[in-house]
Amino acid sequence: MTETSIKTALVVSAHSADFVWRAGGAIALHQQQGYQVHVVCLSFGERGESAKLWRKGEMTEEKVKQARRSEAQAAADILGASIEFFDMGDYPLRADKEALFRLADVYRRIQPHFVLTHSLHDPYNYDHPMATNLAQEARIIAQAEGYRPGEKIIAAPPVYCFEPHQPEQCHWKPDVLLDITSVWDKKYAAIQCMAGQEHLWEYYTRVAQQRGVQAKRNVGITAARDIIYGEGYQSIFPRVTEDLS
Ligand SMILES: [Zn+2]
Numbered sequence: 001m002t003e004t005s006i007k008t009a010l011v012v013s014a015h016s017a018d019f020v021w022r023a024g025g026a027i028a029l030h031q032q033q034g035y036q037v038h039v040v041c042l043s044f045g046e047r048g049e050s051a052k053l054w055r056k057g058e059m060t061e062e063k064v065k066q067a068r069r070s071e072a073q074a075a076a077d078i079l080g081a082s083i084e085f086f087d088m089g090d091y092p093l094r095a096d097k098e099a100l101f102r103l104a105d106v107y108r109r110i111q112p113h114f115v116l117t118h119s120l121h122d123p124y125n126y127d128h129p130m131a132t133n134l135a136q137e138a139r140i141i142a143q144a145e146g147y148r149p150g151e152k153i154i155a156a157p158p159v160y161c162f163e164p165h166q167p168e169q170c171h172w173k174p175d176v177l178l179d180i181t182s183v184w185d186k187k188y189a190a191i192q193c194m195a196g197q198e199h200l201w202e203y204y205t206r207v208a209q210q211r212g213v214q215a216k217r218n219v220g221i222t223a224a225r226d227i228i229y230g231e232g233y234q235s236i237f238p239r240v241t242e243d244l245s
Helices: 018-033 051-054 063-077 097-110 129-143 180-192 195-218
Strands: 008-013 036-041 082-087 114-117 159-162 177-180 228-236
Touching: 008 018, 008 097, 008 129, 008 177, 018 036, 018 063, 018 114, 018 159, 018 177, 018 180, 018 195, 018 228, 036 063, 051 063, 051 195, 063 082, 063 097, 063 180, 063 195, 114 129, 114 195, 177 195, 180 195, 195 228
Parallel strands: 008 036, 008 114, 036 082, 114 159
Antiparallel strands: 159 228, 177 228
8 A cells, every 4th residue: 555545534533532531432433434533632631521530539640641642541451542642631622833833743744634622613622622623724734835844745635523412502513424323332331431430331322323313314415324323423525525415
């Protein structure tokens, strides 16, 4: 297989579990289709999304980070994705120029065919739109001929925002429903790696079932099949196509 024939995807996750709840199906599905999927976790969610671990007592930030890293690595292994951790801290997640360039360099290295990240707004969690902004800005830098001249720039990969916890408050409205029925077992196995957030396992099962029903209701003539589980996405850019079916 030549370098250009390998399809790739990049997932930018604010905290170490977000990519599992919100994009685990897309990751497993595309991995099965031959894509190399790479996940960047900007932080471990050590402060904001690890309540159960902190309640155990005798915890330090380092111990929580280590536990979260192990969970995320196990989930990525199940989904078939490579993963790296930027360890930028959470609550608040803040990026300096170096972090931005580090992410731009990941874009250059991966040359993604599409990108998955958070919603543009989230009044419950400032780290999530911060991650989206970073993913977007790094994408633009990686497209610039003047950034590290001589390197291969990236094209314009579509960016899809994955589903936030409370879509209405985040002004998030799906325009893509992905059928993840064939990989649901993998996604649920990955979800179960998130021992620190067991309260969300069934919640995100229900979300997938809801999106599955909606996908079935909207399915076109070319893909008439039994959909049970789905994931919703909101695209940022117009889709370029020669086939409207
Ligand atoms: Zn998060």
